[in-house]
Amino acid sequence: MAVFILVIGTRQLNVILRQADFAIQNTPTFVIMNENTKQFVLSMLAYAVQRNLSAERLCSACGIDLKKLQRGTHPDLTEKQLDDLWINASYLTKDPLFSLHFGESLQLSALGIVGELIKSSLTVGAAITQACTIVNLITGRFNMNTTVKRKTFLTQFQLSNDKPEQSFVNMQIRDFLMVFTIHELDGLMLKKIEPVSVKLSFQKEYADEYERVLRCKPLKSKECSVEFPIAYWNEPIITANYELQILLLQKINSVATKMKRTNLMDHIQSYLLSNAYLGILSLEEVASNFNMSPRSLQRKLQEEGTAFQEISNTVKKSLAEHYLTTGNYQLKEISDILGYNEPSAFSRAFKRWTGKSPGAF
Numbered sequence: 001m002a003v004f005i006l007v008i009g010t011r012q013l014n015v016i017l018r019q020a021d022f023a024i025q026n027t028p029t030f031v032i033m034n035e036n037t038k039q040f041v042l043s044m045l046a047y048a049v050q051r052n053l054s055a056e057r058l059c060s061a062c063g064i065d066l067k068k069l070q071r072g073t074h075p076d077l078t079e080k081q082l083d084d085l086w087i088n089a090s091y092l093t094k095d096p097l098f099s100l101h102f103g104e105s106l107q108l109s110a111l112g113i114v115g116e117l118i119k120s121s122l123t124v125g126a127a128i129t130q131a132c133t134i135v136n137l138i139t140g141r142f143n144m145n146t147t148v149k150r151k152t153f154l155t156q157f158q159l160s161n162d163k164p165e166q167s168f169v170n171m172q173i174r175d176f177l178m179v180f181t182i183h184e185l186d187g188l189m190l191k192k193i194e195p196v197s198v199k200l201s202f203q204k205e206y207a208d209e210y211e212r213v214l215r216c217k218p219l220k221s222k223e224c225s226v227e228f229p230i231a232y233w234n235e236p237i238i239t240a241n242y243e244l245q246i247l248l249l250q251k252i253n254s255v256a257t258k259m260k261r262t263n264l265m266d267h268i269q270s271y272l273l274s275n276a277y278l279g280i281l282s283l284e285e286v287a288s289n290f291n292m293s294p295r296s297l298q299r300k301l302q303e304e305g306t307a308f309q310e311i312s313n314t315v316k317k318s319l320a321e322h323y324l325t326t327g328n329y330q331l332k333e334i335s336d337i338l339g340y341n342e343p344s345a346f347s348r349a350f351k352r353w354t355g356k357s358p359g360a361f
Helices: 010-026 029-050 055-062 066-071 079-093 098-105 113-119 124-137 168-189 204-214 239-251 264-274 283-289 294-303 308-326 331-337 343-354
Strands: 142-148 152-159 197-200 225-229
Touching: 029 055, 029 066, 029 079, 029 098, 029 264, 055 066, 055 079, 079 098, 079 168, 098 168, 098 204, 098 283, 124 142, 124 152, 124 168, 142 168, 152 168, 168 197, 168 204, 168 225, 197 204, 204 283, 264 283, 264 294, 264 308, 283 294, 283 308, 294 308, 308 331, 308 343, 331 343
Parallel strands: none
Antiparallel strands: 142 152, 152 225, 197 225
């Protein structure tokens, strides 16, 4: 697996953010939206490939030229192409909750200038407010607004077009925005965030999966909203959080490389790596995201001569070596990032993987 490392100082990052802010103020909105739409589609295709779906097949079904899209020479994508992308991604992966799982896996660092602008905020509240103002750069179908209350703040998603509220594409985009908002806060604070309440319309058979991904028992309602504890609102955003996410994303292959079909083991390894900034995911979490039962996932991996725990340990070892090599993280930080309760437990695992203690390495 190719490894790319991006090291960027705070001063350099601030310059980039100011340039991005200047660019968005001095470029016509439709140009920015089209470019961010293409970036978003590439991220969706990369995720579809992780789900063992051919990017070429998905693009062909939607009338999209994958090579031109990767080169940045593709004409502006039409609304029909984007609608077909959601429909075919769900159909070809046999996952009616494709957008929910996609939102669960995506990081701000994959959203280009939109992600950079959100990350330029000083606090979580400012980031959410920023997201509300530029959500149209990702989709023109929904408006997003946030209301601050005494004990909570409420983020609502409202249709901005005249299409049926319950249309398949609208529900896919709605699910993506809702779960991405929750996981966006994860990235801003480097901890798993639990909402106070989640309201939306959904089919009863999917209630458990909505609860797992949204981390809150969903309430059936015509309203579409996520409510968070007010304590998160003024939490500061630390630039290092994004440098960590960028390093993780750079550690896996580029978007172009991700478009190549590989085996399930490689898909799982890529998925674990790209979501490792909050610890290594469990078998159950990965299986749900891949629309399989844990037993089915283990069986398919066994057919490839491996097991989930082996892949998980490989990823942990790779990340541990990387973090130790950079010299930027204390042993306790690395232990926390990789999901160990105590540094001593991490040290024992590292010695088991490499034959050396972290200090000796």
